[in-house]
Amino acid sequence: MxxxxxxxxxxxxxxxxxxxxxxxxxxxxxxxxxxxxSIVNDAIYQFNKSEQKAVEKGFFMDGDVDRQGQEARAITCPVCQGVLERKKFHTHCPVRIDECSEHGIWLDTGEIKDLQIFIEKHLKNS
Ligand SMILES: [Zn+2]
Ligand SMILES: [Zn+2]
Known part of the structure; x- marks a missing residue:
């Protein structure tokens, strides 16, 4: 792939x-x-405070621009070459992911940690 x-x-x-x-x-x-x-639910890795802060600052609530502030480009599934849908990970989590409903999820660098930290902080024990 x-x-x-x-x-x-x-x-x-x-x-x-x-x-x-x-x-x-x-x-x-x-x-x-x-x-x-399972990665976000296991939370094997514990983030320290400064890591959490850095990620929160960079949270990326706007679906139309990417992390570098450039307009998000459509990217395609490495399996079926269909265009990946850019959307929230789930309803209560604003971190954006790119997903092919058949084959999987693409996460740009940093997005996996954004998700882990967001879910740790806001969604666990609630
Ligand atoms: Zn696909
Ligand atoms: Zn690459």
């Missing part, structure tokens, strides 16, 4: 005990929704 942004071959790797595919160039991740859900 190829990175939807760089078109370089994705490498198999592990993220918190899940087998995922990663781009060594842009550090994006490709994984299944079920894997992402």
């Amino acid at each position: 190829e990175c939807p942004r760089c078109l370089l071959t994705l490498q198999s790797t592990q993220y918190e005990n899940q087998d995922v595919d990663m781009c060594g160039n842009c550090w994006g991740y490709w994984l299944k929704r079920s894997q992402l859900e």
Whole structure:
């Protein structure tokens, strides 16, 4: 499979005990929704305060621009080449993800930590 942004071959790797595919160039991740859900639910990695602050500042509530402030480009599923849908991870979580409903989720660098921190802080024990 190829990175939807760089078109370089994705490498198999592990993220918190899940087998995922990663781009060594842009550090994006490709994984299944079920894997992402177990990553955010397990919360193996505990973020420190300054990491949390940095992420919150960068939270990215606007679906039309990407992290660098550029207009978000449509990217395609590495499996079926269909355009990924940019949307909230779920109703109560504003962090945006790019998802193919059939094959999985693309997370740009940093988005996986945004999700983990958001869910840690706002959605757990509630
Ligand atoms: Zn890439
Ligand atoms: Zn697909």
